[in-house]
Amino acid sequence: MTSTTATGQRRGTRAHGPSARRTARKTAPAAPAAEAGSTTAQRVIGYLRVSTAEQADSGLGVAAQRARISDEAARQGWEVEWIADEGYSAKNLDRPGLRLALEKLARGEASALVSSKLDRLSRSVVDFSNTLAIAAKQGWAVVLLDLGVDTGTPTGRLVAGLVAQIAQFEREMIGSRTKDALAAAKARGQRLGRPRATPDAVVARVVALSADLSPLQVARALTADGVPTTRGAAAWSASSVRRILHGHALDQLASTASTEPDVSHERTA
Incomplete structure (x- = not known):
């Protein structure tokens, strides 16, 4: 990961870019924009990313991204602080840079996050939407040069709103698919939840004792005999016994379902 600073050449006397436009709307950006006639450049972060070590070593991917952002910085009069993630994928936002x-x-310390392409920043609609929400809350802008998106402008905020709606739709669809998959697994008798960690011998003893004793009596008997619980504790509780019995019942159900013949394709008379 590298972090250096480069200043884009100003053109004209008026500042441009996401923060300057937010200043015109009196929305208090993270860093003050340059005013007419001022020599103070607007500071942004130029974010660069390549996903493989080979690309990082060759510098080809980073160089192209940097050149694109530098051109825009010269046109807008930005001062750019470069931050790069080299050898990291965009599957999530967990990247040091x-x-x-x-x-x-x-x-x-900067008023905008600038990326040459959307996929350099994120490949997840949900992650990108979350980034836009953070930017809006904290008062800085996201600039994507390939899409011409700048959330410091009305058009950019419109695009951000559409992305947020798409992300919400994706979350709901994932939730719906997960719910349907769990329901189908339950219908097949498949056990849901974490695998059972209690030894088979202990489960068998709990089941045998439960034939004549209540869960509390079973717990007292196991504690008196010095049988450790699943987590290694010395004392059993009635709830621990009930959990083991419930897990055993699920195992039995799954076993029964897996041995039943599949008659879904049989013809009816």
């Missing part, structure tokens, strides 16, 4: 960038933005 991106974490550093988000920390700096949260502290107000």
